[in-house]
Amino acid sequence: MQQFLEESKKISQEIATLSGETKTKVLNEMADALIEHCDFIISKNDKDMSEATLNGLSDALLDRLLLTGQRVEAMAQAIREIAALKEPVGRTLEGWVTPNGLNIQKVSVPIGVIGIIYESRPNVTSDTAALCFKSGNVCVLKGGKEAEHSNNAIANVLKHVLAKNKLPEQAISLLPDSSREGVAQLIKQDKYVDLIVPRGGEALIRYISQNSTIPVVKHDKGLCHIFIDKDANHSKAIKIAINAKCQRPGVCNAMETLLVHQDVARYILPPLYEAFTANNTQLKGCELTREYIDIQCATQEDYDTEYLANILNIKVVKDVDEAIAHIAKYGSGHSESIISENYSMVTKFLNEVDAACVYANASTRFTDGGAFGLGAEVGISTNKLHSRGPMGINDLTTFKYKIYGNGQIR
Amino acid sequence: MQQFLEESKKISQEIATLSGETKTKVLNEMADALIEHCDFIISKNDKDMSEATLNGLSDALLDRLLLTGQRVEAMAQAIREIAALKEPVGRTLEGWVTPNGLNIQKVSVPIGVIGIIYESRPNVTSDTAALCFKSGNVCVLKGGKEAEHSNNAIANVLKHVLAKNKLPEQAISLLPDSSREGVAQLIKQDKYVDLIVPRGGEALIRYISQNSTIPVVKHDKGLCHIFIDKDANHSKAIKIAINAKCQRPGVCNAMETLLVHQDVARYILPPLYEAFTANNTQLKGCELTREYIDIQCATQEDYDTEYLANILNIKVVKDVDEAIAHIAKYGSGHSESIISENYSMVTKFLNEVDAACVYANASTRFTDGGAFGLGAEVGISTNKLHSRGPMGINDLTTFKYKIYGNGQIR
Structure with a gap:
């Protein structure tokens, strides 16, 4: 696990500095690939569905899990919309010149490596992978056990497009150990992972908030x-x-x-x-x-x-x-x-x-x-810090200062 | 402890909505009060100094602990400079109108209750208290054991000014239990405390980052x-x-x-x-x-x-x-x-x-x-999220959305 996340961190520099042009092209190819491999994805989803039926999942949960041709189309369309979003990296957020002539520019940069923990719906896999990639982040996805075959199939299709474009496949990956133990390990790897986004039930979110040594942006209850x-x-x-x-x-x-x-x-x-x-x-x-x-x-x-x-x-x-x-x-x-x-x-x-x-x-x-006009939604943060309220793709960036000098010393 | 922090949270709403005028006035009175009670503060500092000398503190640490008339003046001057900063609360950060006519304003608001854990130098007590108050936050201060009498004296002088202005004294307070156990409790009270800022040695910062359930903005090492x-x-x-x-x-x-x-x-x-x-x-x-x-x-x-x-x-x-x-x-x-x-x-x-x-x-x-021109410094964050790099008083705020409608429904 640690070795895996170390590699995620390592490749994050390459993903962070991809041009907007490359990212858009790769995302549109990912959308095409989902449609091309629709039957493969649905066949894997069938496996999840039969296991889920055997395990007695409720009709509502079965419906969330189900993939159809139309739903795979919708996933592809969502990726195309994310591809078309305005480039989130490199926006100048503020800028000024100090009295001694330092030109300080505060610019948006990717967060780095983002761990996303979610449940059932397999479309979350492609949505969040696309959002993370567009914003220059490496994602480590941990989906629900019940959607394992579907999520693997989707991730593999996306990874294949990365490989075809000579990009590190691990930029989009599922957590190698998807057990509870795996999650427990993930949320302690603050050296390699920069942010954890849990999406799911109250118990999951509470567990992660209480135990993570990595900053957590949570989507908690709405009262x-x-x-x-x-x-x-x-x-x-x-x-x-x-x-x-x-x-x-x-x-x-x-x-x-x-x-x-x-x-x-x-x-x-x-x-x-x-x-x-x-x-x-x-x-x-x-x-x-x-x-x-x-x-x-x-x-x-x-x-x-x-x-x-x-x-x-x-x-x-x-x-x-x-x-x-x-x-x-x-x-x-x-x-x-x-x-x-x-x-x-x-x-x-x-x-x-x-x-x-x-x-x-x-x-x-x-x-x-x-409704806020932020484009594809990452979630609604109930954090008070970093993100608050509806999160768009810009919320998957942080910032750094670039300072242009001309020999200044103190 | 919990009851104490619950009260801090409760009064944070009152402090958050004070006018800039009131905050400036109170801060200038605090500066005056420090000078007025300079002898009292120095007499308490004498106590810390003799205990520290008995305990064999190094000359460097003794110098950091020492308060003189001139140093108390400097503390007062620092508060006056903070009082004069541009109002950090209520800045419009972004704003737009949605197609259906909702006017969305993203505005800066105080963070709420901030716990600050620091060592030796007693001037940190008045500096951070003033920065938190100016930005509409309630602070809970945990200074070093060796500066306990000095910190108590300074906090009491500031509290007295709050009381004179009919403001809740607890807006500026020292952690009631200043033992290690007290800190361990503090950093788990995510229901009442919104942010922890540790300033001190690597071991302290690591301990807090690893164990806090509250977001931490840390001032870590610089390599x-x-x-x-x-x-x-x-x-x-x-x-x-x-x-x-x-x-x-x-x-x-x-x-x-x-x-x-x-x-x-x-x-x-x-x-x-x-x-x-x-x-x-x-x-x-x-x-x-x-x-x-x-x-x-x-x-x-x-x-x-x-x-x-x-x-x-x-x-x-x-x-x-x-x-x-x-x-x-x-x-x-x-x-x-x-x-x-x-x-x-x-x-x-x-x-x-x-x-x-x-x-x-x-x-x-x-x-x-x-050097960045941000005014009084809160610290230099080595976090990647919320704050990064030099922190000015604006970094002690977060934001909320105010949405002006006219009967809109979905």
């Missing part, structure tokens, strides 16, 4: 709130609340708790109740909420739960301060929104709520790379 | 190189090499190994030998170097050593590629420099060397916040 202020436009408020909860309840940027200003509770709760009921949302509420609408009681534990389902807590609050305090206590720092036409309340909420994305008068559902 | 290319201007090369090694050998941005292109070795090594000898530098060299000048032999281990002393390795290399490979193997990613008038060689070196600061035709000694 998002919307606060309907007393000066909210009611029709906007209802439309946004419904969208944030019901359009896709199983995702991290969906709302889990709706906070309502006490002065408008009596007016807005009944129409909200009607709209949510029409959307089959299961509602739970605080004592005050239940004075206006007849719903279940919400417990402290409910406020702490990321339902990932069409269930919503409603809580009446005294004012914006109580809303902000509730969010500080229960929020996960992901996405929070205020619905209000009042300038000072909006400003206060945007300034004081500590989250990656703080909205005024919009649905929390916009927290993603595509 | 810096200069490469004299075949197209170097010789007088610039000699001037820069001498400066990088001899001006202050004990610091992290001093040069440890000089790489010389084989084509110019015979011409430049003799005058370099003369110049270094005049500066009392102890020289060690590779076999080829020793064909031209009569010096000790350099071992593999020497190339791996951060001397922090007036000792230098010299190695003759075949070309820029061998220089870059040597730096990749032995460098610590801190500061590296090429001396060359050749455009392509300079470009290649600046692009391919992976370090925080890569120079052309200048001394590596410029890697610091002051």
Whole structure:
């Protein structure tokens, strides 16, 4: 393992300095190769599918695992879109000249070697490999056990394109030891690996965050709130609340708790109740909420739960301060929104709520790379440092200073 | 401890949203208070000094520990300079409007709660407290045991100013349990502490990096190189090499190994030998170097050593590629420099060397916040992520997205 990662580190210098032209060409060839070897990939996926069926995986998981001709096309298309992204390496982020004439340029550079740990969906293999390659990084991929044959097939097709272009095949590789022990080893190799990105269940992410000696950018839970202020436009408020909860309840940027200003509770709760009921949302509420609408009681534990389902807590609050305090206590720092036409309340909420994305008068559902216009999404970071919120390809770079002198000494 | 840090986290919201005006005013009052209570601080420092003398601390360490009237003035002056820095919070870093009209603003915000672990010099207490406060962060300081009375005195003076301004005193505080056990606990409290900055010996930094579950920005070792290319201007090369090694050998941005292109070795090594000898530098060299000048032999281990002393390795290399490979193997990613008038060689070196600061035709000694023009220095990060290279006060901020909508839903 150590020897393998040492080699990854070694080749990272070559990958880091490839021209944008080369990277684009190689990525487009990778897209072609996926389509060319579609039958091979699907035959390997069949193996995973039969083993998974034997192992009694749920229908939802089986569907995530399945590859079809159309899905392989979509993987190829995703690589083409990544190939077409603006070159992320070498952007000048800042630049200035010091009084003694040193010209300092802060420029974006690849991170180096990135370990990515993920589950089931085999398309993640080609997506993340392409994102890492485009940004000049070497990736070490650790997919789910259940997708092992599919992931191997995809990685082999991509590696073959690297070899054809006389590039080190190990630039895209699967972790040689894909057991738990292998992961445990990987996350301690800070000499060779620069970043770990875990994508998966809460337990996996917690284990990695607690044990990694390498920086981790995590995609943790999303416990998002919307606060309907007393000066909210009611029709906007209802439309946004419904969208944030019901359009896709199983995702991290969906709302889990709706906070309502006490002065408008009596007016807005009944129409909200009607709209949510029409959307089959299961509602739970605080004592005050239940004075206006007849719903279940919400417990402290409910406020702490990321339902990932069409269930919503409603809580009446005294004012914006109580809303902000509730969010500080229960929020996960992901996405929070205020619905209000009042300038000072909006400003206060945007300034004081500590989250990656703080909205005024919009649905929390916009927290993603595509909606932000960042192009292909790497993930949504719940870290506070390095990356925060929707991550585009630029988030797979760091920076260095280039300093142009003319004989300066101190 | 946990209860204490929970409180730090709680008050961090209040500190994060203080106006620049308030922060400047409070900091200037802190500077005044240090001078007003100078005698009190020095009397507490006397205690540390006598204990340290009894414990047999070296003269160098005693000098680092000592506070005098002049040194307390300097601490006050440093706070005034930090007070005068441009407001680091609320800078718009990027901003754009999405096709559906969401106005997305990426703005700088405080990190939250920062734990700083440092040794001996008591002025670090007031410097870092002021830097954290100016950037809207709560700090938890863990100074050296030997400076305990001094640090307590300084922190109490600063806390008193906070209290006078009706601000939570705990915004600037010393870790309640300053034992090793206390540090071990601190670095696991990722729920309440957002960043750990260790400043000190290699062992301390390694221990913290390996065991912290909180992101760490470390100030690690500096093993810096200069490469004299075949197209170097010789007088610039000699001037820069001498400066990088001899001006202050004990610091992290001093040069440890000089790489010389084989084509110019015979011409430049003799005058370099003369110049270094005049500066009392102890020289060690590779076999080829020793064909031209009569010096000790350099071992593999020497190339791996951060001397922090007036000792230098010299190695003759075949070309820029061998220089870059040597730096990749032995460098610590801190500061590296090429001396060359050749455009392509300079470009290649600046692009391919992976370090925080890569120079052309200048001394590596410029890697610091002051020389970069960043104002008061937080440290020099050898991290690759979050911060890299000289850290100014802006590096004590992260960002969030503020999104201004008008009823948008997905």
